[in-house]
Amino acid sequence: MQVAIDGPASSGKSTIAKIVAKKLGFIYCDTGAMYRAATWLALRDHINLDDASDLLKALDDVTIRFEPTDDGQLVFINDIDITHAIREPDVTNNVSQVSALAPIRTEMVKRQQQIAEEGNIVMDGRDIGTTVLPHAQVKIFMTASAEERAKRRYAENIAKGIMTPLSQLQDEIVARDHKDSTRKISPLRKADDAIEIDTTHLGIDEVVAQILEIIQTVQ
Numbered sequence: 001m002q003v004a005i006d007g008p009a010s011s012g013k014s015t016i017a018k019i020v021a022k023k024l025g026f027i028y029c030d031t032g033a034m035y036r037a038a039t040w041l042a043l044r045d046h047i048n049l050d051d052a053s054d055l056l057k058a059l060d061d062v063t064i065r066f067e068p069t070d071d072g073q074l075v076f077i078n079d080i081d082i083t084h085a086i087r088e089p090d091v092t093n094n095v096s097q098v099s100a101l102a103p104i105r106t107e108m109v110k111r112q113q114q115i116a117e118e119g120n121i122v123m124d125g126r127d128i129g130t131t132v133l134p135h136a137q138v139k140i141f142m143t144a145s146a147e148e149r150a151k152r153r154y155a156e157n158i159a160k161g162i163m164t165p166l167s168q169l170q171d172e173i174v175a176r177d178h179k180d181s182t183r184k185i186s187p188l189r190k191a192d193d194a195i196e197i198d199t200t201h202l203g204i205d206e207v208v209a210q211i212l213e214i215i216q217t218v219q
């Protein structure tokens, strides 16, 4: 069983996908974390992003892996724990440039499809229903207003000690969505057969319940 959850930045995909996967005993794959890991590597090694080949070479030498914990997962590049570093503003504000590079996408999609071969999976991102898992039995497109998404990101950031002002966060979210949905390769878009859930006025439990219900109908 494959559950694909796509949607714009901070729409709640990862929070929801993680809970749904845990409840069902499925693998959870956060594909955004993989593009963030690639961006972290590029920034750390001062890799020029005008040409994807240097980053591709650097990626060839490393493994990006997830380690489940009670309340989520840790993200590693080789043995370096980058879980928190990949949520910092420098990575967030550069990730759309990295994810628009065709060779990087080809590599990431290959890795994501390999992870999906390991068993039942919930995978979230931007192109899961359209490109990575086009035959997923359940496809969700999760949205929320930009104001609500900025508020959620603001609360998350404060908890992590990241102090970006709310209005700046909203501008950054809108800018990232624009880049992600206008890029040439696999832009953010709802798959024709995806079910759209607007989470603006919904709590986490309500969204989880809706998705579990949808999954039940195809099981």
Ligand code: C5P
Residues within 6 Å of the ligand: 009, 010, 031, 032, 033, 035, 036, 095, 096, 097, 099, 100, 124, 125, 126, 127, 128, 176, 180
């Ligand atoms: O989901 P998250 O906000 O962590 O994703 C970070 C970025 O990674 C997105 O803004 C997008 O540029 C890229 N991404 C992508 N395709 C995916 C998942 C994420 O291009 N499947």
